[in-house]
Amino acid sequence: MKRSDLAILVVGTAVLAILVAVGLLFYFNLQTLLAASAHGPLTEVGVSRPSPAAPALDASVAPGAPALPPAPNVRGAPPPPESRALVTDDDPKLEAPLRAVKREVERCFADQAAHHAEPGAARVRFRPMADGGFADVRVESDTWQDPYLDACLTDVFEELTYQPSGREDFATTTHTFRFERAR
Secondary structure, eight states: OOHHHHHHHHHHHHHHHHHHHHHHHHHHHHHHHHHSOTTOOEEETTEEOOOTTOOOOOOOOOTTOOOOOOOOOOBTBOOOTTEEEEEOOOOGGGHHHHHHHHHHHHHHHHHHHTTOSSOEEEEEEEEEOTTSOEEEEEEEEETTOOHHHHHHHHHHHHHOOOOOOSOOOOOOEEEEEEEEEOO
16 A cells, blocks of 8 residues: 555545544534423423523524424413313323323413314323323324424423322323313
8 A cells, every 4th residue: 555545544534533523513412402491491390481591593484495384382371261172081090190281281282273173182192100200202193183282292291290199000001182172
């Protein structure tokens, strides 16, 4: 191997190492930013408060890019009086966990109701934990097929806690929330 070929190989390897390092740094910083909650820390059980110092997002759209659907209302605002979410399960094992999330689930539905004429329903799979949290949270189906609703419901279960009553069996379960406008 010539000396010039060896020099090119060394320089190429150094450049590749630098690119990999920059890529990893970008990847992990991006993951940290994505994992950060936009709602700030919970200040009390059952209530999520937006951070007052949260920076405004740039809403500009590149020319020719498709417009995004309207953003949902900020969680924590009261739901419109003409709407309600109905809990359909009377299982005593789920009473405390469902009571803890019901109000925020109702807000998730109410925030998106303006975009949908028909009643909605979402089936959420979760596992109540002994520490009052939820694990294995997943929206299995959503009649509106609304990504904002799905994200909101997932956030509610991942951020809120409940006071265990002792009746929970901490098994993975599926619950369907149904939403109707008040008549």
